[in-house]
Amino acid sequence: MSLLYFKATNFRVYEEADLHLHPQYNLIYGDNASGKTSLLEAIGCLGRGRSFRGANTKELVKHGASDFLLFGKTSTQQKHDKLGFTNGVGGLGLSVNGDQKGGLESLARALPLQVIDPNIHSLVAGPPEERRRYLDWVVFHVEPSYLNLWRDYRRSLKQRNLLLKNNSSSNELKSWNKSLAKLGESINTLRSAVFEILEPSITQITSSLLGGEVSFLYERGWPDDFHLEQVLIKNETRDLFLKSTQAGPHRADISIAFDTRIAKKQVSRGQQKLLACAMILAAVEIVQEYTEQPLLLLLDDPAAELDSKSIKKLMKEVVSLSSQVIATSINPDKSLFPEQPNVFHVEHGVIKNIL
Ligand SMILES: Nc1ncnc2c1ncn2[C@@H]1O[C@H](COP(=O)(O)OP(=O)(O)O)[C@@H](O)[C@H]1O
Ligand SMILES: [Mg+2]
Numbered sequence: 001m002s003l004l005y006f007k008a009t010n011f012r013v014y015e016e017a018d019l020h021l022h023p024q025y026n027l028i029y030g031d032n033a034s035g036k037t038s039l040l041e042a043i044g045c046l047g048r049g050r051s052f053r054g055a056n057t058k059e060l061v062k063h064g065a066s067d068f069l070l071f072g073k074t075s076t077q078q079k080h081d082k083l084g085f086t087n088g089v090g091g092l093g094l095s096v097n098g099d100q101k102g103g104l105e106s107l108a109r110a111l112p113l114q115v116i117d118p119n120i121h122s123l124v125a126g127p128p129e130e131r132r133r134y135l136d137w138v139v140f141h142v143e144p145s146y147l148n149l150w151r152d153y154r155r156s157l158k159q160r161n162l163l164l165k166n167n168s169s170s171n172e173l174k175s176w177n178k179s180l181a182k183l184g185e186s187i188n189t190l191r192s193a194v195f196e197i198l199e200p201s202i203t204q205i206t207s208s209l210l211g212g213e214v215s216f217l218y219e220r221g222w223p224d225d226f227h228l229e230q231v232l233i234k235n236e237t238r239d240l241f242l243k244s245t246q247a248g249p250h251r252a253d254i255s256i257a258f259d260t261r262i263a264k265k266q267v268s269r270g271q272q273k274l275l276a277c278a279m280i281l282a283a284v285e286i287v288q289e290y291t292e293q294p295l296l297l298l299l300d301d302p303a304a305e306l307d308s309k310s311i312k313k314l315m316k317e318v319v320s321l322s323s324q325v326i327a328t329s330i331n332p333d334k335s336l337f338p339e340q341p342n343v344f345h346v347e348h349g350v351i352k353n354i355l
Pocket of ligand 2: 036037038301
């Protein structure tokens, strides 16, 4: 899949931005605060329905406007898709080829993308939720039934937590324990199968980027050697006291160690960044293999905080994936790419294609 055309209206600094993209390499350069990240954020928003900077809708809509509007045309060997997404005072709306009922899932399938931005180290150093979301993104693309399973689990978890808040009896909790545990076990089965495929790839890319001994361990969210139902029953008193379910796949994590140090706390930010990049690139590699199409990779200022050797190694790994790449930089430094990219210059929210 390649994003060949993109247009944003009333998004952040842009009144209107419109660009024809190269199916392989694209470089957007401009001074600080010219609108580089905002443009990637807009493209990311079309594929994910939300900002990768965690911004809310009000922040995304251009000051003085009421709604933002995004539009894109993608192309694969088999088909062409037209995607639209809008949000603001008029509420959220989306469409894929005119169909407005597919939900955010339809955008995510039509424009699968990953982002590496200056905050990427938080995938390693941040809360477990980020690593769960990372793993779930791969499972979502590899296993079509996953989303419904995950939704059913969230619903059951909410119900059980409600019972815990109401100090319900063991008898009342019993039936929820059973259904929650069944869904939780299924989620874990899919996650661990995907992690098994993912892990060798992360390890291999990490060793190219960083060298050293690295270990990635999937933790499912409850102790080994026990069924989840057993754990839910055993922990009932504690769950009732804390008024929420303490064990289950909503507590899963990936523990990461680098040269026997805990990556979350004991390695440098630059190393965390490269570990996180390896995780993202491995995820892209696996999803590309399964979907048999290249994905879109958004690289926001990849040179930030990385030395020139590391950035070269990172770009070598990126290029080897054959994904479509849109990178930003403050310099028009085309040497990041092995061949001529499409180059865009951004100035105060105005984009010029300078190629
Ligand atoms: N909702 C908004 N409306 C108008 N301008 C905005 C909005 N949100 C952010 N901006 C402005 O957009 C500019 C570009 O930001 P950004 O894309 O982060 O720049 P860059 O990545 O090029 O450094 C900033 O000057 C910022 O103040
Ligand atoms: Mg920026």
